[in-house]
Amino acid sequence: MSISFWVFTSLIVLLVFYLLAWGTQVRRYTSSSTVANAYDSWTNDRLLEQLWGEHVHLGYYPDLGRGIDFRLAKIDFVHHLVRWSGLDQLPPGSRVLDVGCGIGGSSRILSREYGFDVIGITISHAQVQRAKELTPKDLLCHFEVMDALDLKFDQSSFDGVWSVEAGPHMPDKQLYADEMLRVLRPGGVLAVADWNSRESVTGIRSGFERFVMSQLLNQWAHPDFATIHGFRQNLINSRFSGGFVDSEDWTKFTLPSWIDSILEGFRRPGAVLSLGPGALLKGLREIPTIVLMRWAFANGLMQFGVFRSRG
Template sequence: MIVPREIQTSAAVAEHYDELDPFYREIWGEHVHHGLWESGRETSQEAIEALIAHLASTLDLQPGQHICDVGCGYGATAEWLAGRHGVRVTGLTLSSAQIRQAQARSAASSQLHFSQQDWLENEFGDETFDHVFAIESSEHMPDKQRFFNEAFRTLHPGGRLAVYAWLARTSARPWEERYLLEPICREGRLPGMGSEAEYRAWAGKAGFVVDGFEDLSTRVRRTWALCTGRVARKLLTHTQYRRYLLDAHARNRIFALSVPRIWVAYLTGSMRYGLLTAHKPK
């Protein structure tokens, strides 16, 4: 696993999303995840929704099922799934800024429930959920084995787990680790970036049967070309972006460096993006 040279705590992850909240909402929008391009002609909104549709078909959602969204961001994915598939979704996030937006959604829908809670310390009972998914949140968790153990414990027997994750190439070369992967972990508040083999091993050790792994890297990487362009344009046209970058007290301004770095890491194959699917045996 790639680990940053400075320890990244859950408190630092929460602070990252709280401090960068206005920028995330302007640059990414209400979904803080990659888009998935099929033809390359989709708009970024279509690509973002395609990733959620990909999740829904992977989990084979049925109306009335109770699903857990681990690391739910602003709650927009949960809302999309509840609206289109009739499922009940419980989501959790570490961030105060995100939970406020998410709870505005749940106020308007009895199918949604959100709480500001650490998944690694969650209070859900055993076998609570029909399915559990995590879109780009496991990277932020300091104890990946516990991430999988908690998914296994809270799932009904037969329930599925879907994990979309930023991954490091297996056996990354020293220059990739030094100039790309270690800084991406440090700047993005990732306590560790695992490889496909490590994700498979953690899932298996938790008790899951791994059903598959899909490498989506080339279909999602366009996200970072778009985000790099959006950040550059904002820096040229909006003084508050320049002011934030020049503010020595802004602890998360360093993430601006990661935006183009991640794009390069995908182009060099140093970073991968994949979906791991698994189920809890009956």
């Protein structure tokens, strides 16, 4: 076996001991406030923004990541999902909702490059404030604090609904699907991308797999992961479903993002060091979960699902 395999395996073992030594419930999900507090913290210290730019989500790598810039891969991801979902077939001026908008990176692309009138919502007050600061005044792009499971919009309010990597924070996946489809007009376009757990015929996982899953849930305030099939069924079973629902597994296209997200700290050391020692320690604190995420996606424990539907 290659040296890189043994190095990666040794790193996994060391990280397991690290997590066991430092505890496993720092960000365990207890309520929506757990999620809000986590994102407020990540936004206020500017660590993720300094390292990864305006997009916290994964990137799209069509050629296994060779020669692709990490930040450009994130932008490419937005365009690939827009085209795959059919959102690009909506005319300029269409009203689009971005559910779990972060600091507005995708919302700004949807508004600036596709001409959509975008409303981004997130449960984090800090993210909304930062999104507003980063958004030019001339863009049709606005942001509000709102719970995705209780959208304050009328039925059929939007021509398109967009949501990237927000689902794992939702304790009720059916309600998450229902609310997005409820506000989507008949014939409108839904585009969703999420981290999903593996389909299991037996439902049996090894001890190490159970440990990894507990970390992926508890370290980043996730109540649970849906499976690709499970969330597709949530969309199909919704009383607001228009009938058409499709899904794909984009794990191979997004997998390089995990290691790239760590390497950015070495490519841009000044981005971390300029924020002070606290940010450096916090950055190091995130590495074990990122490595375990990469292991889970590379070994089939997790999958990256994309979903498209019509209202």
